[in-house]
Amino acid sequence: MSNDFARRNIGGAIFLIALGLVFLIFNLRPDTNPWPLLRHYWPLLLVFLGLGKLWDSARARRRPPGEPGPLISGTAVALLLLLVLFAAATLRGKYKYGDEYHHDVQKIERQGAQSLRADIEMSAGEMRMAGGAAGALDADFRYTEAAGNPRLTYAVSGTAGELRIRQSGETVKLGNTENNWDLKFANDLPLNLRLKMGAGQGDLSFRGVPITHLGLEMGAGELNLNLTGERKADFTGEIHGGVGQLNIRLPKANVGVMVHAQGGIGSIETHGLRHEGSAYVNDAYGKAPVNIRLDVQGGIGEINLDVEP
Secondary structure: OOHHHHHHHHHHHHHHHHHHHHHHHHHHOOOOOOHHHHHHHOHHHHHHHHHHHHHHHHHHHHOOOOOOOOOOOHHHHHHHHHHHHHHHHHHOOEEOOOEEEEEEEEEEOOOOOOEEEEEEEEOOEEEEEEEEEOOOEEEEEEEEHHHOEEEEEEEEEOOEEEEEEEEEOOOOOOOOOOEEEEEEEEOOOOEEEEEEEOOEEEEEEOOOOOEEEEEEEEOOEEEEEEOOOOOOOOEEEEEEOOEEEEEEEEOOOOOEEEEEEEEEEEEEEEEOOEEEOOEEEOOOOOOOOOEEEEEEEEEEEEEEEEEOO
8 A cells, every 4th residue: 555545544534533523512512602712713723734834844854765754744633633622622611711601691671660770881892782672671691701790780769770780700801701792772761871891892772772871981992882863852971982993873964963072192083063163063953852962082092973874
């Protein structure tokens, strides 16, 4: 049997072993989701391929002329080792430096509340907010243990619901952490919201949500705030940004808009607003029955104010 033929057979065997391990993972853990692990660690594939190629090249230079090469290449061994490590991490239900992954879903009923006051603090990660909840709140938390367990409390005082969410995690995060929150509020429950976020990204869409006030503090990252759509009551807001980009979408002419925006180090871009004194306003401000008033303080970065077409 030639050396090349044997090498091909061993390569096929390694492929079958790899395929078998993949099927074993999904049989033992049918709820396994390998994509977060792959999304963060796919560069290791290139690292292991490179190490295997270097090992093959070093052995080829040391091999006397005419002597057949080894049956198993360093590249194949490196890839098999990488797959074994991946399988071990997935089977343990761990990723990101061994940090366990959690997924919690909570639904908060109104319990007679006719309005909602929410006080929310998130250490760092990705925050998404929108409407569509049948009750007071539909919450979906995906996080690793180092990020901390989101603790939610809710009570009704008079006719107002009192919602509080805090996260108890490590003060200093070691390694990477996963922390994704998806919060949905009711489309017919007036909302007064205080939100404090660390570093990360926020996608807050209050289109269709009767939010009356927003107090927002954000660290480093990007924030997208959508205030478009019909509004039945005035809205006020104070936004204090850190380092990054702040994008605010505002409603068209049927709602008045006035924004006081100051950037620390960076730029302020506006579309559909005119500069009037120390503020940016639309043509409907002072004429429309409902108005939006925002005070935006940026740190280092960009502030974009866009009126919907």
